[in-house]
Structures are given as C-alpha cells and as structure tokens.
Amino acid sequence: MSAILMDGKALSAKVRGKILEETHRLEQTGVRPGLAVILVGEDPASQVYVRNKEKACVECGFYSEKYVLPAETTQDELLGLVDELNHNERIHGILCQLPLPKQISEEAVIAAIDPKKDVDAFHPSNVGRIMIGDYDFLPCTPAGVMELLDEYGIDPKGKRCVVIGRSNIVGKPMSMLLLHRHGTVTICHSRTENLAEICREADILVAAVGRANFVTPDMVKPGAAVIDVGMNRVDGKLCGDVDPAVAEVAGYMTPVPGGVGPMTITMLMKNTLKAAQK
Ligand code: GUN
Numbered sequence: 001m002s003a004i005l006m007d008g009k010a011l012s013a014k015v016r017g018k019i020l021e022e023t024h025r026l027e028q029t030g031v032r033p034g035l036a037v038i039l040v041g042e043d044p045a046s047q048v049y050v051r052n053k054e055k056a057c058v059e060c061g062f063y064s065e066k067y068v069l070p071a072e073t074t075q076d077e078l079l080g081l082v083d084e085l086n087h088n089e090r091i092h093g094i095l096c097q098l099p100l101p102k103q104i105s106e107e108a109v110i111a112a113i114d115p116k117k118d119v120d121a122f123h124p125s126n127v128g129r130i131m132i133g134d135y136d137f138l139p140c141t142p143a144g145v146m147e148l149l150d151e152y153g154i155d156p157k158g159k160r161c162v163v164i165g166r167s168n169i170v171g172k173p174m175s176m177l178l179l180h181r182h183g184t185v186t187i188c189h190s191r192t193e194n195l196a197e198i199c200r201e202a203d204i205l206v207a208a209v210g211r212a213n214f215v216t217p218d219m220v221k222p223g224a225a226v227i228d229v230g231m232n233r234v235d236g237k238l239c240g241d242v243d244p245a246v247a248e249v250a251g252y253m254t255p256v257p258g259g260v261g262p263m264t265i266t267m268l269m270k271n272t273l274k275a276a277q278k
Contacts, residue, residue: 003226003246003253006148012262015147016059019269023061026276033276034063035119035268036085038096040078040104041071045231046097052265053095060269063090075104079112086114093119093272098169116278119271122168130173133180136278137271142174144263145206145227146181152252154225156183160201164188164215164241165208170229174206195219207241215242223251229260 023033035057039050050066057064067081078096085094094117100106115123121130121137129135138146149156161183165171175185183204188195199205199219207215208229220226230241240256247253254260 002248003250004152005247006152006225006227006252006254006259008144008148008254008259008261008263011148011151012266015266016056016269019060019266019273022273022277026273027061031276032063032090033060033092033272034065034088034090035093035095035272036065036067036088036091038067038069038078038081038094040069040073040097041101043099045233046099049265050097053268056265056269060273062269062272065091071101073101073104075108078104078109082109082112086112086117091117092275093117093268095120095268117275119268119275121173121271127168127173130176136274138177138267139169139173140267140271141170141208141229141260141264142177143267143270144260145174145229146177147267148227148254148260148263149204149225152225154204154252156181156204159183159203161185161204161206162188162199162202163206163208164195164199165206165210165229167208170208174208174229178204178206209241211241212239213241213243215246217243217245217249220246220249222249224249225252226250226254227260228254228256230256231261 037050037053085091094113096109110122115125118126121139156178161178163171163175166187166189175187178185196219200221204225206227212232212234228240228242232239238257
C-alpha cells in the first residue's frame with residue numbers, strides 16, 4: 001500500500017486565490033489588509049519563514065512591512081515597536097517570528113500585541129478563546145492541518161487522534177481543534193510511556209516533535225492519516241518528523257516540504273484578511 005499524499009502546496013494555492021479575491025472586494029471599501037512581520041536576529045530558519053510570509057502577502061494582494069532588528073535588540077525596544085504597530089492603521093496583523101533572542105521574554109512580547117492584531121493567535125486571551133471555542137483567529141499550523149484533513153474528506157469525529165508534542169504553538173492547540181471536531185484525542189510527549197503502542201491506535205496521527213524521522217512504520221496503524229508538522233534540517237536538507245517509509249503503511253500522509261508548511265502561512269494570510277475585515 002502506498003499512502004495518498006496530501007498536497008498542501010496545491011491547497012494553499014487554491015485558498016490564496018480565494019483570499020486574493022476577498023482582498024479585491026475589501027479594497028472596494030478602501031481597506032487593504034496589512035501585515036507587519038518582525039524578525040529579531042539572524043536565525044536562518046526564521047529568515048526562510050519570514051521570506052515565505054512576504055511572498056504570500058504579495059500573492060494575496062496584501063500591504064506588508066518587514067522589520068529586521070539586530071540580535072542585541074532589547075525587550076523595551078521590541079515592545080516599543082509592537083506598541084507603534086498596535087496603533088498603525090495600515091497594519092491589521094502583527095507577527096513576531098519566534099524564537100526570540102534570550103534577553104527578550106517571548107511571553108511579554110506576545111502579551112503586548114493587540115489581541116485584535118494577533119494573527120498568530122498566541123495571545124493568552126486568544127488562547128483562552130480557542131479553549132472555549134469562541135475565537136476570531138485560529139493558530140496557523142493547527143488550522144492548516146484541519147483544512148488539509150477537510151480537503152481530503154478525513155473527519156476526526158469519533159476517531160482516535162494522537163498528537164505527539166505539547167508545544168503552545170502546535171501540540172496543545174492542535175489537540176483542542178481535533179477535540180472541537182469530536183475527535184478522541186491523546187497528547188503524547190517526551191515522557192510518554194509505550195509511545196509506539198499509543199500511536200498505533202491512531203486513525204489520525206499528528207507528529208510535532210521536532211526530531212527527524214521520529215515516527216517509524218511500526219508506530220502507524222495501517223490506513224491511518226499521518227500529518228507531519230516537522231521541519232528539520234539534516235545535512236542541509238529539509239526533512240519531517242515522519243520517516244518516509246511510513247507511506248507504505250499509512251492511508252494518507254503529508255509530504256515535507258509541500259504539506260503542512262505552506263498551509264501554515266496560508267492560514268496566517270486568512271487571519272490577516274479576517275483582522276482587516278473586522
Ligand atoms: N516560529 C515557528 N513557527 C512560528 C509561527 O507560527 N509563528 C511565529 N510567530 N513564530 C514561529
């Protein structure tokens with residue numbers, strides 16, 4: 001058996017096309033969606049993400065501003081920029097690329113972003129709203145995974161869903177979105193005992209571990225949908241958390257690159273459009 005590959009690149013192109021149409025419609029009312037992206041320091045992976053976000057803004061017809069700050073930037077300097085952007089009427093969404101250098105508290109910066117411009121959905125008030133199912137913005141990576149599942153007709157309702165990873169950015173909100181869609185959700189992490197056994201029960205298995213080829217074929221139920229959120233560099237090559245050999249066991253699988261990655265950025269565009277519409 002060979003898994004059906006879930007094409008995030010194709011779905012992204014389709015969704016970005018719809019966003020561009022909405023942008024044109026919104027422009028008739030004198031509003032052009034605007035996104036500000038802040039990058040502090042020179043982390044190579046972050047530079048690639050930020051470049052891809054700029055490209056996506058162009059594709060969606062958005063106005064965008066990029067702020068590249070030196071690695072020595074102080075927390076007060078960054079908070080000053082966030083405050084300025086909070087009050088900038090051309091900017092509807094603010095994204096501060098993580099991780100930040102160690103002298104800056106990520107929590108403090110996230111909390112300083114106006115929740116109405118928090119297109120990452122990382123602000124504590126937006127996280128709380130996701131918990132109770134009353135939200136404006138969905139976190140981008142989990143939202144991208146849900147759109148991919150929907151596109152391929154994979155309904156979490158009543159199914160065993162296993163998420164490996166408990167980060168604030170992916171693992172925790174991913175579990176919540178699957179739960180909202182009536183999945184039976186288990187969250188696994190580095191201290192989980194009998195991990196392979198639990199994973200083998202999953203109809204939908206989401207890997208967000210940050211370790212190359214961590215999920216092996218023996219951990220996968222035949223026919224399961226396996227979603228790979230990993231973005232690992234091995235010898236300069238991008239590779240996911242899921243061993244490519246899993247394709248022989250899984251029913252559906254997301255490739256890396258070209259699976260979840262492009263969808264994450266597309267969901268950021270969707271959130272920015274929504275912020276501008278409001
Ligand atoms: N770093 C890795 N992923 C993300 C993301 O989705 N948003 C932000 N702001 N930083 C990240």
